[in-house]
Structure formats: C-alpha cells, structure tokens
Amino acid sequence: MSPPLVEVCDISRTYSMRSGMFGRAAAVHAVDGVSLTIPKGQTLGLVGESGSGKSTTGRIVLGLEPPDSGEVRFDGKPMVAPGTAAWRAQRARMQMIFQDPLGALDRRLPVATQIREPLDIHNLGTPAEREDRVRDLLRAVELTPAHGARYPGALSGGQRQRIVLARALATKPDFLVCDEPVSALDVSIQAQVVNLLCDLQAQLGLTLLFISHDLRVVRQISNVVAVMYLGRIVEIGSADDLFARPEHPYTQALVSASPAPGRRSAGRIVLAGDPPNPAARPQGCAFHPRCPRAIARCTREVPALSAVGGNRQVACHLVTGAETRDAA
Amino acid sequence: MTPLVNIQGLSVAFNGVPVLRGVDIALGKGEALGLVGESGSGKSVTWLAALGLLPRHAKVTGSVRLDGREILGAPAGELDRVRGGRVAMIFQDPASALNPVLTIRKQLSEALVLHRDLQGNAVKAEARRLLDLVGIPDAGRRLEAYPHEFSGGQVQRIMIAMALAGNPDVLIADEPTTALDATIQAQILELMSSVRREFGMAMVLISHDLGVVAENCDRVAVMYAGRIVEQAPSNQLFADPVHPYAQGLIGALPPLDGPRRRLTAIPGTVPDPAMMPDGCAFAPRCALASDSCSLAAPTLAPIADQRTVACIRAEASRRTLLGIAAE
Numbered sequence: 001m002s003p004p005l006v007e008v009c010d011i012s013r014t015y016s017m018r019s020g021m022f023g024r025a026a027a028v029h030a031v032d033g034v035s036l037t038i039p040k041g042q043t044l045g046l047v048g049e050s051g052s053g054k055s056t057t058g059r060i061v062l063g064l065e066p067p068d069s070g071e072v073r074f075d076g077k078p079m080v081a082p083g084t085a086a087w088r089a090q091r092a093r094m095q096m097i098f099q100d101p102l103g104a105l106d107r108r109l110p111v112a113t114q115i116r117e118p119l120d121i122h123n124l125g126t127p128a129e130r131e132d133r134v135r136d137l138l139r140a141v142e143l144t145p146a147h148g149a150r151y152p153g154a155l156s157g158g159q160r161q162r163i164v165l166a167r168a169l170a171t172k173p174d175f176l177v178c179d180e181p182v183s184a185l186d187v188s189i190q191a192q193v194v195n196l197l198c199d200l201q202a203q204l205g206l207t208l209l210f211i212s213h214d215l216r217v218v219r220q221i222s223n224v225v226a227v228m229y230l231g232r233i234v235e236i237g238s239a240d241d242l243f244a245r246p247e248h249p250y251t252q253a254l255v256s257a258s259p260a261p262g263r264r265s266a267g268r269i270v271l272a273g274d275p276p277n278p279a280a281r282p283q284g285c286a287f288h289p290r291c292p293r294a295i296a297r298c299t300r301e302v303p304a305l306s307a308v309g310g311n312r313q314v315a316c317h318l319v320t321g322a323e324t325r326d327a328a
Numbered sequence: 329m330t331p332l333v334n335i336q337g338l339s340v341a342f343n344g345v346p347v348l349r350g351v352d353i354a355l356g357k358g359e360a361l362g363l364v365g366e367s368g369s370g371k372s373v374t375w376l377a378a379l380g381l382l383p384r385h386a387k388v389t390g391s392v393r394l395d396g397r398e399i400l401g402a403p404a405g406e407l408d409r410v411r412g413g414r415v416a417m418i419f420q421d422p423a424s425a426l427n428p429v430l431t432i433r434k435q436l437s438e439a440l441v442l443h444r445d446l447q448g449n450a451v452k453a454e455a456r457r458l459l460d461l462v463g464i465p466d467a468g469r470r471l472e473a474y475p476h477e478f479s480g481g482q483v484q485r486i487m488i489a490m491a492l493a494g495n496p497d498v499l500i501a502d503e504p505t506t507a508l509d510a511t512i513q514a515q516i517l518e519l520m521s522s523v524r525r526e527f528g529m530a531m532v533l534i535s536h537d538l539g540v541v542a543e544n545c546d547r548v549a550v551m552y553a554g555r556i557v558e559q560a561p562s563n564q565l566f567a568d569p570v571h572p573y574a575q576g577l578i579g580a581l582p583p584l585d586g587p588r589r590r591l592t593a594i595p596g597t598v599p600d601p602a603m604m605p606d607g608c609a610f611a612p613r614c615a616l617a618s619d620s621c622s623l624a625a626p627t628l629a630p631i632a633d634q635r636t637v638a639c640i641r642a643e644a645s646r647r648t649l650l651g652i653a654a655e
Binding site: 049050156158159186189191194216219220240253255257259260268270271272275290 | 367537581588590591595597
C-alpha cells in the first residue's frame with residue numbers, strides 16, 4: 001500500500017450555538033474524535049446525513065478551520081500555521097470543490113480568467129505559460145478555449161462544475177476535497193463529471209476526499225468509505241465490501257434506504273425518528289434512539305471504533321468480530 | 329374504463345417558447361404513475377399547466393379531463409374545488425409551502441373548512457386525526473406549534489396531512505423527498521405508499537431519482553425536452569429500456585452492488601427550448617441517431633402491451649441493448 005498523504009488523528013471541533021436570542025449557549029459537537037488515513041492516489045468517501053459533520057471534517061482537513069484538538073498531517077508533516085509563506089505553498093497542493101459551482105465562480109469574470117487566478121496568486125510560471133496552462137486545463141476538463149471566454153451564466157451546470165474543477169487543478173494539487181460535487185447536477189451530467197473525475201485522478205495521481213450523501217456516487221469513486229453519524233465515524237471499510245455487507249445498524253439502514261431500480265421496497269429498513277440534532281446528542285451511542293437493535297448498554301457507553309475483520313472497523317456494541325452476520 | 333385524469337396534447341409555451349410539446353397521459357383510479365426526466369424536461373410544468381397554476385403569460389393548449397370533465401380553462405370557482413379537493417399537490421420544498429406565522433392547526437383547518445364543510449370542534453378533531461395519521465407524535469399539542477418548530481421530514485408529513493385534508497382522488501407529489509436525508513426519505517415514501525393504499529388514491533410521483541420512481545410506481549413515463557419519450561410498467565422500463573435516452577439515464581446511474589463499471593454518460597446537454605433541434609429532440613445526443621431522425625419528431629407508438637416509445641430507431645436500440653446484455 002502506498003504511504004499516506006493525509007492523516008487525520010483524532011480531530012474534534014465544537015461550536016457553541018444559542019437557541020434564540022437570549023437562549024443558553026449549547027455546545028454542538030460537529031466533529032468528535034475522527035481519525036482517517038488517505039493513501040496517495042486513493043479516494044476516501046465520506047457519507048452521512050446532514051449534520052453528521054462530514055463537511056466540517058473536510059474543512060478541517062484542508063486547514064480552512066482549526067480543530068479544537070487532534071492533528072492533521074499532510075505528506076508526513078503537521079499542517080503549518082495559517083498565514084505563513086509555508087502555509088501558502090502548502091495550500092497550493094490542496095484544493096476544494098463545492099456543490100454549487102455558480103456560488104464558487106465570479107459571475108462577472110470570464111471563466112478562463114478565473115481558472116488563471118490561482119496561477120497568479122501563487123505566482124506560477126510566466127504570463128505566457130499561464131495562458132498555455134489555462135488552455136491545457138480547459139482541454140483536460142473536456143471544454144474548448146471558446147468556453148473559457150464565456151461568463152459563468154452562459155454555461156450549463158455541468159460545464160460550470162468542470163470550470164471549478166479546472167481551476168482547482170491549476171496549481172497541480174496533490175489532494176482534492178470534493179464536497180458534494182455532483183449533487184446539484186442531473187443524472188446524465190453527473191455521470192459525465194464522475195467519469196471525468198475518475199479519469200483525472202488516474203492521469204494525475206490525485207488523492208481525493210469525496211464527501212457526499214449519495215451512496216451510489218461514493219461507491220463509484222471511492223476505495224475506502226467512512227460513514228459518519230453525529231460527528232463520529234460509525235463504520236469504515238473498503239467501498240464494495242461496505243455497501244455489500246454493512247455491519248453497523250445505521251449503515252444497514254442507509255444502504256437499504258437507497259432506492260434501486262428493479263427492487264421493490266419490501267424488506268427496507270425504515271428508521272424511526274428524526275435526523276439527529278448535533279446540539280442535543282444522545283448519551284451513549286448517538287444512534288441508539290433510532291436503532292432497531294439497541295440494548296441497555298447502548299444508552300450508557302459510547303462504542304469505540306474497532307476492527308471486526310478484514311479492513312473493516314465498526315463502532316457498535318452489537319457488532320464484534322465474526323458472529324455478526326445475523327442481521328443480514 | 330375511462331381514466332380518472334386524461335391529458336391529451338397538452339402544450340405550454342412561455343413567451344412564444346414551447347416548453348411542453350404535446351403530452352398525453354392517462355391516469356387510472358388508484359394508479360401510481362412516475363414521471364422522470366432531467367431539469368427542464370417539463371415534468372412539473374405538465375401538472376402545473378393541467379391544474380391552471382401557471383402564470384397568465386403561459387399559453388396552454390390541449391385537453392385535461394378529470395372524470396371526463398374538461399378542467400383546462402375551467403372557471404376559477406370550479407378549479408378551486410378541484411385543486412386541494414380532488415387533486416392535491418405537494419412540493420419539494422415543504423418549508424416554503426407553509427405560512428411561517430400561522431400555527432399548523434390554522435393551516436390544516438383552512439383546508440378542512442374549504443373542502444370538507446366542517447365546523448367548530450369537528451375541524452380540530454379532524455386536524456388532529458390527520459396529524460396522527462401522518463405520524464406526528466403528540467398530535468394534540470403539536471397542532472398549536474409553528475412550522476419552524478418541526479424538522480424537514482415532519483414538515484413534509486404535515487404537507488401530506490394538508491393534501492389529505494380534501495380527501496383527494498389524486499396526489500401529485502413533485503420531488504417530495506429531494507430535500508430530505510436518505511433515512512427520512514425512506515420514511516416519507518413509506519408514509520405516502522401507506523396512505524395511498526388506505527385511501528385508494530392515485531398518485532403521480534415526479535422525480536429525477538430513477539430509484540425512487542422505480543420502487544414506488546406501477547408505471548413510469550420518461551420525459552425529455554417537453555415530450556414523453558417512453559412509457560412502460562416500472563419493472564419493464566428498468567429491466568429493458570428501449571428509448572436511447574431512457575437507456576442513457578439508467579446507464580448513468582452508478583450501481584450500488586456488483587462490479588463497478590464506467591458510467592455511460594449521455595454526451596452533451598439538454599437542448600435550449602428556444603433552439604430545439606428539428607425532428608427528434610434527443611438526436612444530437614443520441615449514439616444511434618441516423619439522418620432520418622432529424623426529419624420529423626417521432627410519435628409515441630406502442631411496441632408491446634402497455635408500452636409505448638417515441639423513437640424511429642426503437643428496433644435498432646433494442647438490438648443494441650440485447651447486444652450489450654449478451655456481452
């Protein structure tokens with residue numbers, strides 16, 4: 001296995017939030033003790049529902065936000081302090097793509113200028129070389145120089161996301177964080193962008209952290225998938241195996257909730273209760289109020305993420321090693 | 329048997345630009361029909377037009393019959409009894425469909441008074457029964473709450489309760505679960521199918537999510553650029569799509585199990601309604617297109633029992649599909 005490019009060690013992030021103008025401040029544990037390793041050239045998929053902390057994890061990994069505790073290591077070294085020259089150099093090696101490409105682009109600038117901007121900021125190459133690089137980048141995302149002269153408003157959603165991708169690739173990054181990059185796109189366009197992302201990753205040897213709520217897309221692109229629930233990783237394992245044989249009751253519900261053509265809803269696990277509120281996290285295992293298999297112990301003790309065989313790790317009191325296939 | 333809703337030749341143009349170009353849909357009593365297609369294909373506009381909910385500058389032609397009675401261009405008074413009464417609609421963004429400054433009880437009562445002629449305590453009792461029915465815990469007390477006090481999934485439950493207030497024969501659900509998380513989506517779909525069974529309601533489920541439609545509908549119509557391009561029973565459509573666009577949509581969906589394959593993306597984008605290509609609107613993106621495709625727009629023609637497809641290359645596309653399956 002290739003050496004890790006990104007190592008996330010036990011990071012936590014807590015926000016304080018008031019309910020109402022005069023309400024008492026409540027602590028929101030957005031991310032709570034998350035550890036991840038992403039080997040060079042591989043993709044880690046992060047799935048979970050809204051409020052599970054997957055986007056916050058992505059922001060911390062990129063250094064856009066400091067963790068309250070824990071550490072992120074990039075290429076074997078700890079992340080440098082923001083604002084320094086070393087930090088700027090490091091930031092050029094890691095980029096981010098968001099869900100809404102129109103929000104990420106400036107509507108009043110031609111898109112080629114925006115693709116060029118990171119090159120200007122990081123002072124890479126001569127002006128002529130920058131022009132060439134922009135043309136290459138447009139070609140890499142399967143667009144023409146004519147597209148580059150347009151404004152974001154004159155491009156379709158899929159084309160805009162390609163522009164965002166081209167801009168992210170301008171500084172030749174090693175690492176990309178993609179936060180719901182195809183969720184706003186129609187199915188046929190989504191497939192174009194997913195294929196493009198896979199091709200570029202293979203060509204450029206990119207390492208990806210791919211955040212999405214869409215299990216299908218995550219499986220398509222990831223080597224390893226981590227499932228988050230209320231700020232914690234509840235299950236992690238290789239993509240195909242995880243979705244074929246989910247062990248954690250929450251992953252099982254998620255997989256069974258994903259509708260599939262040709263399969264009627266018979267036998268689907270429908271979880272009771274609402275999506276969890278990160279400001280009022282239940283005691284013990286955060287999932288226990290919605291868990292169909294919860295026992296008394298689940299209400300008291302937080303289960304630790306532990307290996308259950310293969311490269312799978314599960315945080316559940318009911319899943320321990322070999323004798324766990326009963327629920328399937 | 330006459331269909332409950334019969335739409336024929338429905339066309340809509342905004343400022344002279346056609347967005348819906350002759351749609352025929354027949355919906356039987358108690359039937360669940362799915363409508364899939366990408367953004368701009370006209371799946372929502374079809375039902376907004378049918379119920380007279382489009383702005384005045386939209387030019388709507390064709391025929392929409394409810395139980396044999398023409399409702400397209402019907403007087404406002406008659407439409408008011410149809411909408412919310414016989415035909416109810418729920419939308420993607422439930423939070424903006426509720427009034428934030430009125431309690432849930434007020435909003436539910438409004439629908440009950442309008443469509444059910446209930447008075448006084450009977451209204452409150454019925455409102456409470458509806459909330460119970462859609463699975464809001466502690467319904468009696470929660471009636472006095474405001475929309476912001478509910479979660480997204482609960483608000484969609486309340487919208488379903490309001491839709492049921494008029495005892496509708498048809499429920500039109502336009503992307504009802506798109507804004508919801510996966511586990512909550514499963515809850516809402518389960519609720520919709522259980523109330524549908526209980527009330528014997530017909531349902532039209534509009535969605536871009538093929539999986540959602542496949543699991544919850546008896547029959548599916550695939551729309552592209554303002555037309556229906558294929559119509560079939562769900563299981564047949566997903567097992568054996570005939571129209572190249574339907575094949576493309578299904579091929580573009582990443583599988584959740586089995587071996588990973590490269591996604592078959594449909595090249596290009598949906599045509600601009602103002603610059604619609606001649607002939608078949610899908611031809612410029614179609615791998616099977618021939619010269620004759622750009623001559624005339626193909627009409628929906630039956631290819632098997634209960635199946636229609638609008639493609640002159642339907643036979644060729646079928647052979648390609650079988651070829652792929654044989655590999």
